Amino acid sequence: MSSLINPLIWDDGVLKLLDQRKLPLEETIVECRTHEDAFNGIRDMVVRGAPLIGYTGIFGMALFAKGNRNTSIEELQKAADYLNSSRPTAVNLNYELRRCVQIAKDLKSSEGSLENLEKEFVKFGHEQLEIIHTHNLSMAKIAQKDLEARLGKKKFRIMTLCNTGYLACGPMGTALGVIAHLANNDQIEHVYASETRPYLQGIRLTSYELKKQNIPHDVVCEGSFSYLMKKGLIDAIFIGADRIVRNGDTANKIGSSTLSIVAKHYNVPFFVVAPTSSFDFESDHGDQIPIELRDQDEILFCKGQRLAPEGVSALNPSFDVTDANCISGIICEKGLIDPVTKENLLKVTGRN
Numbered sequence: 624m625s626s627l628i629n630p631l632i633w634d635d636g637v638l639k640l641l642d643q644r645k646l647p648l649e650e651t652i653v654e655c656r657t658h659e660d661a662f663n664g665i666r667d668m669v670v671r672g673a674p675l676i677g678y679t680g681i682f683g684m685a686l687f688a689k690g691n692r693n694t695s696i697e698e699l700q701k702a703a704d705y706l707n708s709s710r711p712t713a714v715n716l717n718y719e720l721r722r723c724v725q726i727a728k729d730l731k732s733s734e735g736s737l738e739n740l741e742k743e744f745v746k747f748g749h750e751q752l753e754i755i756h757t758h759n760l761s762m763a764k765i766a767q768k769d770l771e772a773r774l775g776k777k778k779f780r781i782m783t784l785c786n787t788g789y790l791a792c793g794p795m796g797t798a799l800g801v802i803a804h805l806a807n808n809d810q811i812e813h814v815y816a817s818e819t820r821p822y823l824q825g826i827r828l829t830s831y832e833l834k835k836q837n838i839p840h841d842v843v844c845e846g847s848f849s850y851l852m853k854k855g856l857i858d859a860i861f862i863g864a865d866r867i868v869r870n871g872d873t874a875n876k877i878g879s880s881t882l883s884i885v886a887k888h889y890n891v892p893f894f895v896v897a898p899t900s901s902f903d904f905e906s907d908h909g910d911q912i913p914i915e916l917r918d919q920d921e922i923l924f925c926k927g928q929r930l931a932p933e934g935v936s937a938l939n940p941s942f943d944v945t946d947a948n949c950i951s952g953i954i955c956e957k958g959l960i961d962p963v964t965k966e967n968l969l970k971v972t973g974r975n
């Protein structure tokens with residue numbers, strides 16, 4: 624296996640991000656020295672993927688604490704709100720930033736000062752990177768067991784969309800973590816990686832990861848969903864999530880909902896794999912999820928070359944919401960939510 628490059632490293636007060644905009648052709652690092660740099664890294668998609676956006680938020684708070692030794696809880700809250708405004712859909716960012724503010728409040732009441740805040744945030748960030756690895760492995764094992772029982776076989780042809788691997792999570796991955804785990808156990812016959820227009824996370828990033836891990840795959844375009852399933856080429860589909868709300872509706876990369884509808888039509892099991900940090904227990908329904916609208920030039924241009932006639936505009940929603948009734952199961956570190964109902968979601972996650 625070729626070496627996997629860590630997408631996020633804290634190196635002596637500098638946050639180093641693998642520049643995912645340049646992959647797969649160049650492996651370069653962007654250095655963040657201020658929380659504004661971290662904000663730009665998230666907004667400009669140097670770093671992306673729901674869990675990794677969350678961890679960048681934590682280390683962004685560490686950068687703020689480093690540059691503002693005499694800060695207050697109010698200032699920290701402002702920094703958290705600022706970082707949270709970088710991208711709206713993945714709830715992980717909000718979740719981690721809220722926890723950072725809580726850490727600061729706890730530190731203030733226990734030590735009476737915020738002097739050690741940078742150290743606390745860095746420790747917290749590294750702990751989360753370890754925890755997500757454990758969670759991803761648990762989710763992969765749950766998926767493996769369910770798939771074997773559901774399909775009555777040991778080797779699978781899996782489809783996925785966007786990038787949900789270690790580039791999106793730090794260690795391992797969610798949906799792509801399932802695929803990597805199956806591959807480690809010689810249980811992958813083939814993977815179909817959807818190219819993921821317009822930002823091309825599938826063809827650029829998922830294919831980059833699969834190739835590094837020697838996992839056999841083809842890149843396919845979004846228009847081929849029906850062709851592939853009608854031909855019986857897909858045993859199951861695994862995607863990640865940016866936000867799962869209480870009724871199981873799930874926001875993920877644009878095209879996920881279309882994929883789920885085609886899967887339901889052809890009776891192909893469709894799974895969402897996401898840690899509970901991607902769950903938004905404050906929202907009841909998918910309609911409440913803010914959907915990021917990105918620059919139209921991501922559609923209109925390819926590598927600086929305009930594709931559409933001059934004067935033509937584009938609409939670029941970056942995510943869509945898959946209806947809970949199109950999802951066969953949601954896998955989180957606490958177990959499998961199947962069927963996907965509000966009651967089951969609360970029961971498996973232990974929330975109310």
Ligand code: MRU
Binds near residue numbers: 673785792798824862
């Ligand atoms: O716009 P991106 O690349 O940040 O979108 C990423 C996705 O939609 C992923 O599927 C999702 O964040 C889950 S990553 C484990």
